[in-house]
Amino acid sequence: MYKYYHKRYKQRITRDTVIALFVAIFFIFIALVTIQTQKAQITVLALIILIFAIVYYYLVYEPLSIWKKVLNTPFPDSWRKILNENVKFYTTLPEDEKDYFEKRIQYFLETKKITGVDTEIDDKIKIFIAVSAILPVFAFPDFEYDNINEILVYPNSFDEEYNTGDREKILGMVGNGAMNRMMILSKPDILNAFSGKRTVHNVALHEFVHLIDKEDGAIDGIPEILIDKAFVLPWMRELKIAESKIKRHKSDIDPYALTNNSEFLAVASEYFFMSPVKFKKKHPELYKYFSKIYRRKLKSDKSNY
Ligand SMILES: [Zn+2]
Numbered sequence: 502m503y504k505y506y507h508k509r510y511k512q513r514i515t516r517d518t519v520i521a522l523f524v525a526i527f528f529i530f531i532a533l534v535t536i537q538t539q540k541a542q543i544t545v546l547a548l549i550i551l552i553f554a555i556v557y558y559y560l561v562y563e564p565l566s567i568w569k570k571v572l573n574t575p576f577p578d579s580w581r582k583i584l585n586e587n588v589k590f591y592t593t594l595p596e597d598e599k600d601y602f603e604k605r606i607q608y609f610l611e612t613k614k615i616t617g618v619d620t621e622i623d624d625k626i627k628i629f630i631a632v633s634a635i636l637p638v639f640a641f642p643d644f645e646y647d648n649i650n651e652i653l654v655y656p657n658s659f660d661e662e663y664n665t666g667d668r669e670k671i672l673g674m675v676g677n678g679a680m681n682r683m684m685i686l687s688k689p690d691i692l693n694a695f696s697g698k699r700t701v702h703n704v705a706l707h708e709f710v711h712l713i714d715k716e717d718g719a720i721d722g723i724p725e726i727l728i729d730k731a732f733v734l735p736w737m738r739e740l741k742i743a744e745s746k747i748k749r750h751k752s753d754i755d756p757y758a759l760t761n762n763s764e765f766l767a768v769a770s771e772y773f774f775m776s777p778v779k780f781k782k783k784h785p786e787l788y789k790y791f792s793k794i795y796r797r798k799l800k801s802d803k804s805n806y
Pocket of ligand 1: 707711763764767
């Protein structure tokens with residue numbers, strides 16, 4: 502596992518190494534010029550230009566050039582077929598929003614690497630992961646999961662040591678330490694969420710909600726990046742009410758949600774997106790909060806989003 506990770510990591514740093522090399526050469530050149538001319542201002546000026554150039558490259562040029570590419574690349578018909586056959590959310594969208602949803606998927610797949618570890622991955626898996634990532638942030642055009650680079654797909658669920666097997670209990674996780682900026686997902690559990698069976702589970706969406714939660718620096722069940730400060734307290738109050746219902750066995754939300762506030766947010770969000778009609782019926786108050794957080798409402802009590 503770590504050997505594999507190391508290989509990936511090496512590939513990823515190649516580009517940054519080249520840039521760092523250029524920066525070093527640039528500095529040697531500027532230092533020589535400064536020594537020759539005896540003018541320290543040149544070094545300061547060069548430093549300012551360099552900082553601007555780096556910021557511009559990473560924050561403006563790179564993201565914009567990817568969007569340009571995405572906008573100029575038609576969405577493949579085979580991908581559209583996968584969406585039409587498996588993703589109910591997509592099929593109920595108006596035409597213009599369908600287009601936009603497709604572009605968000607393309608952008609996601611253009612910027613994140615999806616890799617199978619000891620397992621084959623196809624377009625279907627890639628699309629399902631991208632859909633799960635985009636669903637919670639569809640109303641937030643600027644949200645791009647900057648805190649992740651790669652998603653590893655395992656052939657099955659796994660344990661803390663990354664051993665896979667039918668009986669292992671972890672279905673997905675956001676990596677830290679050596680696995681920082683990575684997500685691991687179990688392949689059968691990604692597929693299950695889109696199998697057509699009524700389900701309230703979607704492990705990929707669950708992990709992406711953790712990333713949204715993490716964006717403000719704290720994984721605490723409060724996605725401050727999506728909500729106003731004034732909304733935090735009422736949300737925490739509603740979350741506690743919902744948790745106490747689970748404790749009293751008066752709720753059909755998976756009790757795993759009781760682990761902590763962050764798990765509550767992730768587990769209940771899965772339910773909200775996977776079975777919205779049922780969620781609204783069984784948890785009307787919570788539904789109001791979630792539709793506010795994710796800016797998504799049911800069009801009618803029978804249809805999907
Ligand atoms: Zn979780």
